[in-house]
Amino acid sequence: MSRDRIHRDLTLEMRALRHQWANDMQLILAMIESARRECSSAEAAEEVRSILDRLEIIASGWRQGGRNADSLTRSLQNLCAKANALSDTVQVAMTTVGREPVLESNRVIPLTLAVNELVTNAVKHGRRGGAAPVLVLITLESRDDGSALRIAVEDDGSEFGGPSSAMTRGSGLLLVRRLVEAQGGHFHTPGDGSKRFEIHVPVET
Template sequence: MISSPSNNGFSQQLDAIRQRIAVIRDRVLSQSNLSLSSEIHEEFQSALNVLESAQTVIQQAETSLDVAQLRASVREKEILLREIHHRVKNNLQVVSSLLDLQAMRTQDPTVQTILRNNQSRIRSIALVHERLSQSSQITRINLGEYIQSLTAILVRIYAIEPNRITFRTEIQGEIELSSNRAVPVGLILNELVSNALKHGLAGEFGEITVSLRITDAQITLIVSDSGERFPTDLDLMSPRSLGFQLINSLVQQIDGILTVSRIPNTMIAVRFSANDLQES
């Protein structure tokens, strides 16, 4: 009897099948002996078993090939997606540079402020794509690292003088977010820092602190400043300023909660779930 074929002895066993079938053929032709029927049955059954095992080996090889092809396809798509993120980042940086040039060409403080605000918003989005193009995970970014990088960019965009305003970041815990949630979080941070600079510390010495922590699957982003206290008559649900209208809209996108504390310093907090929201 012929044993089931292995990868190494597959061709040898197939050759043995052919040889045995040839012997059986010759014996059947030379004599008509009924005692051969049992032997013929066993030999053919053995041949069928070998062929069945061979078929299994072939199917496994095809499956392995399919898996290899799928992995190669995934790698190609990852490379393509990284390239897309990289190109989007580059395009957004071009737009940011154009806004910067326009801001330097105008002498109108109001226009400069508008251009700088939009420049910082675009840079916060561009930074997400930059992080994704460099991250080992092409769909998620480390929120703490992103916030530290973004605050450094905001310091440059708003030309914050280190001898006048101290900028601090406090990051607690490892937090990762999908890109579709990191973008609104970055824009929220941009608006809160911009608000602290324009209103809380307008022309004054002071400190701005950005803190991020996670507790019981809840992420809390806090921006506080040591400047003038937040207006007591500001209605967070129906704000008049464009900045807080945008903040409210972005907080709703991440299903978060916005709160303000005025004692001892102005502190604005955004709390939202660490778990990714289900897309509808």
């Protein structure tokens, strides 16, 4: 059997597996959503919702699959759209700088999960009085040579007390650190007077 034939067969098998995994994940999501509706308290329902959000990001990554030049951009854009649709107290926007490198889905998923945690963090802890929503900006920046990515998340919500305080406001930020470090990157929390979180990750070229 030729090398090209083997490659085609493996590609078809992977597509079939991704399709099956995506279908299985949709079933799991439906079951969890059903359980969420039966939660006896708003706090419990909110916790289940956060789990659903994470799983939906994973499911979306599997549906996209493969290597795509703009896969992270599209994934983050989907995250913005969903956040804006679910809440009228926050407005999430995104900007890109430079050309995004080609990324495998197994890198896009954890990076999107990390950004999701930061956006959720801004929504929970950036609330302020008044009618104006909290504005959250995601910036995706690539080096000119495509060797590294920087993702920044910042908001104009209420202030908090420095980097040590930022890291103790729940398990979400600890999860971000683990996700980023698993990608060989670094997670930077805001300094005094700043609301900017940054994710720095290398990209294999």
